[in-house]
Amino acid sequence: MDIEKIRQGNRRALAKAITLVESKLDSDRVKAQAVLEQALPYSGNSIRIGITGIPGVGKSTFIETFGLYLIAQGKKVAVLAVDPSSPLAGGSILGDKTRMEELSRNEAAFIRPSPSEGALGGVAQKTRETMLLCETAGYDVILVETVGVGQSEYEVAGMVDFFMVLMLPNAGDELQGIKKGIMELADALVVNKADGESLNLASQTKRHYSNAMTLLRHSSFWTPQVLTCSAQENNNIDAIWGMISDYYIDANKNNDFQKKRTNQNQEWMNKLLFEMLELKLKQNPEVKRQMPELHKKVTQGEVTPYNAAKTLIDLL
Ligand SMILES: Nc1nc2c(ncn2[C@@H]2O[C@H](COP(=O)(O)OP(=O)(O)OP(=O)(O)O)[C@@H](O)[C@H]2O)c(=O)[nH]1
Ligand SMILES: [Mg+2]
Structure with a gap:
């Protein structure tokens, strides 16, 4: 991806970069983040x-x-x-x-x-x-x-x-x-x-x-x-x-302008972090395996909700 072309105002280059950013493919996500890091100093x-x-x-x-x-x-x-x-x-x-x-x-x-x-x-x-x-x-x-x-x-x-x-x-x-x-x-x-x-x-x-x-x-x-x-x-x-x-x-x-943007970025980072954590948890094979069983045990009153949650989070 040519960041120079984007900087020069080349619309096709810009549209192409946006398409990359919008892509659902994991491999594109990595590429998109690389382009964005190149773009950051100019944004x-x-x-x-x-x-x-x-x-x-x-x-x-x-x-x-x-x-x-x-x-x-x-x-x-x-x-x-x-x-x-x-x-x-x-x-x-x-x-x-x-x-x-x-x-x-x-x-x-x-x-x-x-x-x-x-x-x-x-x-x-x-x-x-x-x-x-x-x-x-x-x-x-x-x-x-x-x-x-x-x-x-x-x-x-x-x-x-x-x-x-x-x-x-x-x-x-x-x-x-x-x-x-x-x-x-x-x-x-x-x-x-x-x-x-x-x-x-x-x-x-x-x-x-x-x-x-x-x-x-x-x-x-x-x-x-x-x-x-x-x-x-x-x-x-x-x-x-x-x-x-x-x-x-x-x-x-x-400096309120910059402060507001900094806060927005930090809040967004935290939001992404929690989303990533949730995803990681849901995708963990061991978590997937033990989850239904723990749900059942909580339902039957054999395990407290706290301990069930703790068991799962400790698997990460
Ligand atoms: N009289 C008058 N009508 C307006 C004005 N601005 C918009 N309209 C009319 O209001 C209607 C809706 O305008 P849009 O610009 O499509 O509204 P929107 O908020 O984008 O609507 P959505 O895309 O459906 O969310 C259109 O018929 C416009 O012509 C205005 O300043 N005065
Ligand atoms: Mg509209």
Whole structure:
């Protein structure tokens, strides 16, 4: 694998490296890790932005408009997706490239649909690694899209610098199916579709969430913002980039930017470690052999659950 070609912005080389990273073969995994270690010194120079929201809120439309705006500012933009709902290759998010037609045709944009379900670390692992490759290829802004249902929002929040939740303009709609936990992770709530007849409603919704947000715990140097925009009419998109730029400046003041990434990496490493441990345990032939027997003994009250677990773990 030619890291130089990736660095020069060769799209084919980048796509090839991503395919390697996404491969399910154990032999490819080893190769992929070698490529990633070569890429590491050149990665990290981007701002990573997570975008979530319920189906239909306008994520794809927003990414099209926002991505084109960033490109007009001279940025190179990569769009990745974490879509746990679609185990089929290709995923469903970003499948609708029609909503990102102009962006997908732009030379300064790189759009990659969600990988199919991965082994260790799942889809999130592959997206993290793809992100590093995109950075090596010189993409300045990485947009990671996920649909706001399930667990993937938490995974995306854990891999980006700035996490944004798109909302619909109808206040009172009990947080619009967005869990409170997600609100706590959000660096910004953006009420999309603030246009036409929804303009007033969007302002009301903004006030509603501004109030709601002040009640939430936020363990960060940054005070989450609530904004409105229209992805369709290209309104207030510049304000959103302005906010993220402010965040970047704030985050760099006390080295919080790097600290956040370091924490994310360490947490991820620990998560992988436990996953690997579990896998090793499950694959151990002696564990496999003794497990059913021990289950039975626990059921029959002959062995305590503690001792049964200890017996198995001691086999490793
Ligand atoms: N009025 C208005 N409509 C919008 C805006 N943004 C998106 N839409 C419309 O809302 C619908 C859904 O937009 P998408 O961008 O596909 O939404 P999404 O969040 O990507 O949806 P999923 O991919 O299904 O999760 C489309 O019909 C868009 O044209 C906006 O700013 N204003
Ligand atoms: Mg979409």
